[in-house]
Amino acid sequence: MRWKGRQQSRHVEDRRGQAMTSGRGRRAGSGMLNILLMGFLRASPKTRIIMVVVAAIAFLFFRGPLLEILGFSSGGSVPVQQTQTGAAPNDEMEAYLSTMMGDNERIWPPLLQRFDIPYRPCQMVIYTGRTQTPGGIADARSGPFYSPGDETIYIDPTFFDELKQRFGATGDFAEAYVVAHEYAHHIQNLMGRLDELHKLRGRLPTAEYNKRSVRVELHADFLAGMFAKTADSTFGSFLESGDIEEAMRCAAAIGDDRIQSQFGSGRIKPESFTHGTSEQRAKWFKLGFSTGDLRVGEKLYTAAYEDL
Numbered sequence: 001m002r003w004k005g006r007q008q009s010r011h012v013e014d015r016r017g018q019a020m021t022s023g024r025g026r027r028a029g030s031g032m033l034n035i036l037l038m039g040f041l042r043a044s045p046k047t048r049i050i051m052v053v054v055a056a057i058a059f060l061f062f063r064g065p066l067l068e069i070l071g072f073s074s075g076g077s078v079p080v081q082q083t084q085t086g087a088a089p090n091d092e093m094e095a096y097l098s099t100m101m102g103d104n105e106r107i108w109p110p111l112l113q114r115f116d117i118p119y120r121p122c123q124m125v126i127y128t129g130r131t132q133t134p135g136g137i138a139d140a141r142s143g144p145f146y147s148p149g150d151e152t153i154y155i156d157p158t159f160f161d162e163l164k165q166r167f168g169a170t171g172d173f174a175e176a177y178v179v180a181h182e183y184a185h186h187i188q189n190l191m192g193r194l195d196e197l198h199k200l201r202g203r204l205p206t207a208e209y210n211k212r213s214v215r216v217e218l219h220a221d222f223l224a225g226m227f228a229k230t231a232d233s234t235f236g237s238f239l240e241s242g243d244i245e246e247a248m249r250c251a252a253a254i255g256d257d258r259i260q261s262q263f264g265s266g267r268i269k270p271e272s273f274t275h276g277t278s279e280q281r282a283k284w285f286k287l288g289f290s291t292g293d294l295r296v297g298e299k300l301y302t303a304a305y306e307d308l
């Protein structure tokens with residue numbers, strides 16, 4: 001696919017190379033501060049004066065390390081990014097992901113406007129290793145995901161290497177598909193679909209809830225197909241031959257049945273599917289691409305499960 005030279009998104013934060021703030025470090029630090037405060041309050045007036053003088057001198061000479069011990073520095077027990085591990089690489093991956101985000105930001109507002117769905121942009125955090133999200137800590141096992149709490153896509157680009165090595169899904173359009181699928185979850189959030197699903201959690205038996213979750217995931221694949229179709233007609237030279245096949249292979253490669261047979265016990269358990277089978281994912285992506293019509297996707301929510 002062609003991507004260079006288009007407008008990049010301003011909603012991308014690159015956290016690669018950044019050490020994660022350590023909760024343990026912070027707690028230990030404030031504990032130390034409490035002990036010092038208690039000591040100060042219990043001391044005699046004379047000792048208090050000596051403590052203040054010693055603290056002032058210590059602060060003058062050892063400001064940095066002291067703040068860290070007391071828990072005031074953002075790094076806690078882990079070194080702070082700027083001084084120790086260096087800034088995030090401003091590389092082709094960031095440019096590519098920012099362009100994909102920019103593409104989604106241009107495609108979706110007019111499509112949603114037709115149905116009176118208010119649009120607001122989604123954020124993206126690029127990270128490696130571990131990073132803090134509203135729902136807890138994300139790491140390499142998380143895979144790319146959308147967090148409705150802060151309307152942010154979290155993505156560790158090493159996932160793309162895994163796509164290639166483990167699933168044989170190659171090509172930059174496979175990566176565009178992954179971003180489009182995650183952005184689609186943001187669109188579903190704006191449409192109220194994620195709220196609907198969230199409310200059913202815990203109310204429905206797990207197998208039934210998983211079936212609803214499959215619909216939401218297939219709908220995201222449908223929206224990703226719509227994005228590809230609209231981007232191609234909007235940007236003129238977006239898709240190259242073979243791109244759609246790349247996305248379809250990728251959609252097929254990360255279907256639940258494939259993932260389960262590669263990573264699980266080898267036995268495929270349809271009741272635990274939360275993303276749909278490879279065949280279903282490719283089918284709905286293709287339907288989004290061929291129709292480009294938001295209303296067609298609504299069929300997913302009313303169709304019989306067998307027809308998905």
Ligand SMILES: [Zn+2]
Nearest residue numbers: 181185217220
């Ligand atoms: Zn998804």
